[in-house]
Amino acid sequence: MNARPDSLDSRQVVTVGGHRITLTHLDKVLYPESGTTKADVLGYYASIADLMIPHIANRAATRKRWVHGVGTRDEPGHVFFQKNLDQSTPSWVKRRTIAHSNHTNEYPLVNDLATLTWLAQISALEIHVPQWQFGRGGTPRNPDRLVLDLDPGDGVTLDECAEVARLARAILRDMGLDPLPVTSGSKGIHLYAPLDLTHTSDQVSQVARELARALEADHPDLIVSDMKKALRPGRVFIDWSQNSASKTTIAPYSLRGTLHPMVAMPRTWRELASPGLAQVDYKQAMHRVQRSGDPLAGLLEAHTGRGATDTGATGAGQGAGALAVYLGKRDASRTPEPMPTGAPAASAGRSFVIQEHHARNLHFDFRLEHDGVLASWALPRGVPTDPAKNRLAVRTEDHPLEYGAFQGEIPTGEYGAGTVSIWDQGRYDLEKWRDEEVIAVLHGEPGGGLGGTRRFALIRTESTGGADRNWLIHLMKTKPARRAGDVGGRYVGGGYVGTGTGAGADAAAGSGRAGGGSADRPRYKPMLATLGSIADLPEDDAWTYEMKWDGIRALAYVTVDDPEQAVHLFTRNGNDVTHAYPELVRALPAAVSAGSAVLDGEIVAPGAGGRPDFGLLQTRLGLTDRRQIEAAAATTPVRFLVFDVLERDGEPLLDLAYTARRRVLEEVVAGAGAGAVQVPPVFMGAPARAVAASSALGLEGIVAKTREGRYEAGRRSRSWIKVKHHRAQDAVIGGWRPGNGRRQDTVGSLLLGIPDGDALIYIGRVGSGFRDVDLDDLRARLDAIAARDNPFTGIPAADARDARWVSPVLVGEVEFSEWTGAGRLRHPVWRGRRPDKSPGEVVRE
Numbered sequence: 001m002n003a004r005p006d007s008l009d010s011r012q013v014v015t016v017g018g019h020r021i022t023l024t025h026l027d028k029v030l031y032p033e034s035g036t037t038k039a040d041v042l043g044y045y046a047s048i049a050d051l052m053i054p055h056i057a058n059r060a061a062t063r064k065r066w067v068h069g070v071g072t073r074d075e076p077g078h079v080f081f082q083k084n085l086d087q088s089t090p091s092w093v094k095r096r097t098i099a100h101s102n103h104t105n106e107y108p109l110v111n112d113l114a115t116l117t118w119l120a121q122i123s124a125l126e127i128h129v130p131q132w133q134f135g136r137g138g139t140p141r142n143p144d145r146l147v148l149d150l151d152p153g154d155g156v157t158l159d160e161c162a163e164v165a166r167l168a169r170a171i172l173r174d175m176g177l178d179p180l181p182v183t184s185g186s187k188g189i190h191l192y193a194p195l196d197l198t199h200t201s202d203q204v205s206q207v208a209r210e211l212a213r214a215l216e217a218d219h220p221d222l223i224v225s226d227m228k229k230a231l232r233p234g235r236v237f238i239d240w241s242q243n244s245a246s247k248t249t250i251a252p253y254s255l256r257g258t259l260h261p262m263v264a265m266p267r268t269w270r271e272l273a274s275p276g277l278a279q280v281d282y283k284q285a286m287h288r289v290q291r292s293g294d295p296l297a298g299l300l301e302a303h304t305g306r307g308a309t310d311t312g313a314t315g316a317g318q319g320a321g322a323l324a325v326y327l328g329k330r331d332a333s334r335t336p337e338p339m340p341t342g343a344p345a346a347s348a349g350r351s352f353v354i355q356e357h358h359a360r361n362l363h364f365d366f367r368l369e370h371d372g373v374l375a376s377w378a379l380p381r382g383v384p385t386d387p388a389k390n391r392l393a394v395r396t397e398d399h400p401l402e403y404g405a406f407q408g409e410i411p412t413g414e415y416g417a418g419t420v421s422i423w424d425q426g427r428y429d430l431e432k433w434r435d436e437e438v439i440a441v442l443h444g445e446p447g448g449g450l451g452g453t454r455r456f457a458l459i460r461t462e463s464t465g466g467a468d469r470n471w472l473i474h475l476m477k478t479k480p481a482r483r484a485g486d487v488g489g490r491y492v493g494g495g496y497v498g499t500g501t502g503a504g505a506d507a508a509a510g511s512g513r514a515g516g517g518s519a520d521r522p523r524y525k526p527m528l529a530t531l532g533s534i535a536d537l538p539e540d541d542a543w544t545y546e547m548k549w550d551g552i553r554a555l556a557y558v559t560v561d562d563p564e565q566a567v568h569l570f571t572r573n574g575n576d577v578t579h580a581y582p583e584l585v586r587a588l589p590a591a592v593s594a595g596s597a598v599l600d601g602e603i604v605a606p607g608a609g610g611r612p613d614f615g616l617l618q619t620r621l622g623l624t625d626r627r628q629i630e631a632a633a634a635t636t637p638v639r640f641l642v643f644d645v646l647e648r649d650g651e652p653l654l655d656l657a658y659t660a661r662r663r664v665l666e667e668v669v670a671g672a673g674a675g676a677v678q679v680p681p682v683f684m685g686a687p688a689r690a691v692a693a694s695s696a697l698g699l700e701g702i703v704a705k706t707r708e709g710r711y712e713a714g715r716r717s718r719s720w721i722k723v724k725h726h727r728a729q730d731a732v733i734g735g736w737r738p739g740n741g742r743r744q745d746t747v748g749s750l751l752l753g754i755p756d757g758d759a760l761i762y763i764g765r766v767g768s769g770f771r772d773v774d775l776d777d778l779r780a781r782l783d784a785i786a787a788r789d790n791p792f793t794g795i796p797a798a799d800a801r802d803a804r805w806v807s808p809v810l811v812g813e814v815e816f817s818e819w820t821g822a823g824r825l826r827h828p829v830w831r832g833r834r835p836d837k838s839p840g841e842v843v844r845e
Helices: 038-056 113-121 160-176 201-218 283-293 299-302 320-330 401-404 500-510 582-591 614-618 625-633 658-669 687-696 772-783
Strands: 013-018 019-024 027-029 062-065 080-082 093-100 104-108 123-130 144-152 180-183 187-194 236-239 351-358 362-369 371-379 392-397 408-410 418-433 435-443 452-458 468-476 489-493 495-498 527-533 543-549 552-559 565-569 596-604 638-649 701-706 716-724 729-736 747-756 758-768 803-814 828-834
Touching: 013 113, 019 113, 027 038, 038 123, 038 283, 038 299, 062 716, 144 160, 144 201, 160 180, 160 187, 160 236, 160 638, 187 299, 201 236, 351 401, 362 418, 371 401, 371 468, 392 772, 435 527, 543 687, 543 716, 552 582, 552 638, 565 582, 582 625, 582 638, 596 658, 614 828, 638 658, 658 772, 687 701, 729 758, 729 772, 747 772, 747 803, 772 803, 772 828
Parallel strands: 527 716
Antiparallel strands: 013 019, 062 080, 062 123, 093 104, 144 187, 144 236, 180 187, 351 362, 351 418, 362 371, 371 392, 392 468, 408 418, 418 435, 435 452, 452 468, 489 495, 543 701, 552 565, 552 596, 596 638, 701 716, 729 747, 729 803, 747 758, 803 828
């Protein structure tokens, strides 16, 4: 179905998912104050369905309908709350029945786009669902998520709700739960935390109530947990009651019946820390998910491989022993997957298979034959290729041996829907099989994904209710790895002097080298801009303005007539990253019209809409395996945005004025307005217009450059002034604290500092903004530079209590709201590592 019907005739028949649906009154205005029509509503739900449906599938959906629209502030539209299905409901709508004390209701299950489209057609603008799902047999399961509704009383803003959300998050994480925020689309914020199905709704409600009471006791002027409305003005009410089995909450991504078409929008913790936090309307919601995907995806991923705790695993597998869970999740009449009968026979075989599984998210399934079944782990981040980087392995249900040969398409709507193919298979030698550790040497097929023989260790990291879900998979070296503690060093004059060698020292140096590269050092260092504000920019013709690109600064040395040494890429601290960006190595010689040139620019990873996405670029950093790099280049290609030229055909151009260098640049990279190498435009006129344009484009800020300024290599000059929309700070990592819950075996927060002579001044810790892939990478790097001594000056005892110290050699970047009076970062959010910067370069912005 199209996002919006092409015609606004009063009646159309469309086919959605094989079902014919009659759409009527498409031009009816449902939101008079914004002019939003039923066609717009249908278009929104069609565009958002892939993200929304997984959060509401198999849940009893209650609807709020505005048949004649939401009305206006003076004349609100009529709304009615509908639970039971009526006789006009299409027969193909999936449904489940709930017996109440004196009646029975039949509810729809919003499991597909066709059902969502039908609901939009009948003006069911709001969809509300409980925190539990129906099992395969139609019986309600235990809740799989906890929800807290943070509702602002009179005189309370969304910013104060965000403050309460952060307070609640701290307690939930101490309980082993990691919540995710949703701005409700009305006034407040919802917090969702994944659960493991081991507790009833009553138990979850009691925990939520006690949590709300504890927060109220600690912050009585800010928080209230009592249901009495008279107590709410001036405070945030934490509504814990929506965890009751009989209660519902507005569904994530649902429209609201407000005067404007607002959305219950999943957000990131970084957004909640940003000034100007606001609710999101449906147009913004569509744009945001196109650009950034689903911020609430972690709520779904947390349930991957629930295994024996999945009480919905009922059906054909009952009593089938080790394969009961496998069989209970699959319908033999709907999926081509193998369906053995009876319990598996004992065997001592040693087969393995690794399958590439293109489900809702691409992952790999790692399976070892053991005791007559295939013991299975899902690898959401893929098979490890670097012994220094462990990957998450989620223990899933045992699979039948026949699954080792399975390739094919699992139909939409079925468990694990998507395409399965064999990535590699063969035999393995077993070294160890214990409850908490498995070590095996896998012998792959010629041409298989493993590339030969590989030795892996699987290590269990937690045991919850006997499920044993979370493991790590480690690619083992053929000889013992160097101990992390062998790396040492100290600060001298703001720089780091290391004493270690090997892998740890390489990590300490922040090498950035990917698979080799030139041994030559770069001839130039990049010119640096000074942080300023729009007040520093005079409104005259002496300045020109460029957009500030959110990426990694690099100098490109291009020699077109020497195929062996055609391109070298160096970061601002001189690290050779040439082999990390093969698409640029291929593109630069074709883009340069001179025999040779040295270009200054930014390596960026375009996200949705073509905007640079620094988080996306993080996935390209630190890769060393050639196949891994080429795969990353295919899935996350980068661009080189060139904004200066330092040399042409061997002639240095540093002493030329900026405008003269710009003319040369446009000659040297002629015609490169698109593709992997581009020369972005410059802006003239009032600086405020450039700042406004940058903000409208969703960019990081601007860089103002004097038209007559020379290129001051290696210097931070006021001839270039950068103006940012958000406050950001580079910082040196001096330690870390372990996390809680699903992050208990990795990084909970990083301890940060800024060098001051021989001291490292503590500026605070950051614990939000991390993706799972960031945490895996950080843990491996931090382990490699572990140290005995505290490197900080001025760190509070509370922050140092369970800290693990590291040699202060790694640099990262955070976004934050402001500096506190004590010189600490307020509400910092992790943006990513900065391998292009050294500790000695870090200064307070």
